[in-house]
Amino acid sequence: MAKSAVQEFTKGLWAEVPPFRLVLGLCPILAVTKTLENGVGMGVATTFVLVCSNMLISLLRDVIPKQVRIACYIVVIATFVTVVELLMQAFAYPLFLKLGIFIPLIVVNCIVLGRAEAFAAKNGVVASFADGLGMGVGFTLSLTALSIFREIFGSGTLTLPFISTVLPVFGPSFEPFAFLVEAPGAFLCLGLMLCIMNMLGKK
Amino acid sequence: MGDYFLLAISCIFVNNILLMQYLGNCPFLGVSKKMETALGMAMAVVFVLVLAGAITWITNNLILKPFGFEYLRTLAFILVIAALVQFVEMFLKKSIPALYAGLGIFLPLITTNCAVMGVCLINIKEEYTFVQALVSSFTYAIGFGLALILFAGVRERILLARVPKPLQDTSIGLVGAGMMSLAFFAFKGMA
Structure with a gap:
């Protein structure tokens, strides 16, 4: 395992991009991708939690006893989720x-706990930071892709993240494909995206 | 009584936790390949969710609220749920081994099942009374089980079909879930 931090970072972007390659963390990706703003916001929040919890767990990996490690991880993750909650209440x-x-519900997002258990518990701080950041960015990009597709075709608009400006994409005469912003459309889009990823990523 | 009935219907069908609220999808796709595992998971969720719903309601309204610790809700809930699952596992192993054999392997998975945590949070957000919270936890769990078991039936059929290679496994599963979700979507018209 003598990979550089850069390699740990890039693997999260394509080779192991979380929601597609490791089928984990599907609930947020289905639920919040109605608009681009929600998708990106959720992605950034999850990335923050992933990076912080990965680093802290990697620092504590020799201190935490093996038998109660899962409970310790959950406490660390829940702490950072609370931090995100309070920060968002204050600023967004x-x-x-x-x-x-x-x-x-980021607490129970399997990606966060999965990375803690599979990576941060065995690797150093720098590698864990890179891994967390890579996974987080990969997750954010997947959310972005899905939410751009769903918002443009489902409501005919595009909400820019952070400044909350709604751009009309097709103009007033466009009849939105409302099915896509509802639950059935979410499942269908994700299934088809997974199919496209499988086609592109042939071994 | 009528109110509770309406709440139950809305939790099972109209706001189905899996297909309408998008919670608990990891176990939904993970354990739905075989009917037996789906049944086991459904039962384990019903069992744990009712207990978790009751205990988190008590935690929130009798401990966190009076002392103004509501910002610790996320932390408190996940710890309570994790401890509860561990306790249920030990209790079942000791006193009802037959049930433990059926539910055993699914119990640890439930801690990270967002349906459990999600329903507990919904109970608080909607400001349900204790009895309402119990009814909603139970019926959300029933809705979860219903969707999971129906979906396992669908997936067993998909196994026999010839699916194009890139679509196989999870991908076709999600498309199938989309179709089922469309069916449940019709209940929205009743509400």
């Missing part, structure tokens, strides 16, 4: 309201 309240219960 409208987004916090839109994402609703999905912010506290």
Whole structure:
């Protein structure tokens, strides 16, 4: 395992991009990709938690006893999720309201716990930081791709993240494909995206 | 009584936790390949969710709220749920081994099942009373089980079909879930 930090970072972007290659963390990707703003916001929040918890767990990896490690990881992750919750309430309240219960639910996002167990518990701080950042960015990009598709065709608009400006994409005469912003469309889009990823990523 | 009935219907069908609220999808896709595992998971979720719903409600309204510790809710809930799952596992192993044999391997998975945590948070967000929270936890779990078991049936059929290679496994599973979700979507018209 003598990989450089750069390699740990890039593997999260394509080779092991979380929601597609490792089929983990599907709930947020289905639920918050109605608009681009929600998708990116959720991605950034998850990345923050991933990076912080990966680093802290990697620092503590020799201190945490083996038998209770999962409980320790959950406490660390839950702490950072609470930090994100409070930060978002303070600085991005409208987004916090839109994402609703999905912010506290980052705690049970399998990606975060999965990386803690599979990577941070065995590797150094720098590698864990790179791994967390790579996975987080990969997750954010997947959310972005799916939410751009769903928002443009589902509501005919595009909400720019961070400044909350709604851009009309097709103009007023466009009849939105409303099916896509509802639950069935979410499942269908994700299934087809997975199919495209499989086609592109032939071994 | 009528209110509870309406709440139950809305939790099982209209707001189905898996297909309408998008919670608990990892076990939904993970254990739905075989009917037996789907049944085991469904039962384990019903069992744990009712207990978790009751305990997190008590934690929130009797401990966190009076002392103004609501910002610790996420941390408190996940710890309570994890401890509860561990306790249930030990209790079942000791006193009801037959049930443990059936549910055993699914119990640890439930800690990270976002349906459990999600329903507990919904109970608090909607400001349900204790009885309402119990009813909603139970019926959300029933909805979870219903969707999971139906979907396992669908997936067993898909196994026999010839699916194009890139679409195989999870991908076709998600498309199938989309179709089922469309069917449940019709219940929205009733509400």
